[in-house]
Amino acid sequence: MSRIVGGALVGGATLAGVVMGSGVAQAEIAPGNYVSQDLLYGFLPMPESNVTVVGNQYLSDFYGLGPVLAEYFISPTPNGGIIHSGSDPVSQWMIRREVTKTPTGYYGTYIQYGVPMGNFILTETPRRANQPG
Numbered sequence: 001m002s003r004i005v006g007g008a009l010v011g012g013a014t015l016a017g018v019v020m021g022s023g024v025a026q027a028e029i030a031p032g033n034y035v036s037q038d039l040l041y042g043f044l045p046m047p048e049s050n051v052t053v054v055g056n057q058y059l060s061d062f063y064g065l066g067p068v069l070a071e072y073f074i075s076p077t078p079n080g081g082i083i084h085s086g087s088d089p090v091s092q093w094m095i096r097r098e099v100t101k102t103p104t105g106y107y108g109t110y111i112q113y114g115v116p117m118g119n120f121i122l123t124e125t126p127r128r129a130n131q132p133g
Contacts, residue, residue, distance in 0.1 A: 028076040029053050029083075029099070029106060035125050036060065038110050040118040051122065058083050080106055 034051040047063035058072040075082045075092075080100040084092045097120045099108030106122040 027078060027080055027101060028056075029058070029074050029081045029122075031055065033125055034105060034122050036123075037121045038118055039121065040110075042119050044118070080108065 031053050034053065035048050036051045037048045038046040040046060049060045049062065050064050051061075052059045052068075053074070056074045056076075058074055059068045060070040060072070061067060062069045072083050072085055073087060075084065077098070080098075082092065082096055082098050084096040085094070086092070093114055094112070096111050097108055098111065099106035099120060099122060105124045108120045108122075109116050110118045110120045
């Protein structure tokens with residue numbers, strides 16, 4: 001009887017180790033050049049901004065006017081990523097954009113202070129002359 005119980009414990013521990021070690025594959029925002037746009041309240045378009053993604057950094061200019069003025073971080077999720085201003089949870093609560101992959105780039109929600117404020121579009125594009133990077 002003790003062999004059966006011991007075998008069950010060893011088998012259970014092995015199975016739990018395999019399940020815990022498998023992890024979840026995480027997607028990320030692909031490096032490249034993009035154009036981003038916020039749609040406040042889902043319909044009010046804000047001006048487009050040029051964006052360059054390098055690693056886990058999201059570099060954006062101010063409404064397409066020139067040099068990089070905003071640097072954000074990207075946290076990968078299973079379907080895309082979360083773009084936020086800092087690594088601490090408070091900054092992620094203040095302003096973040098949760099995006100998922102689409103055929104033309106990424107689409108998601110713009111969230112401010114925990115309240116969804118609108119939609120966010122990130123479209124892949126060739127590098128423009130005034131684009132950062």
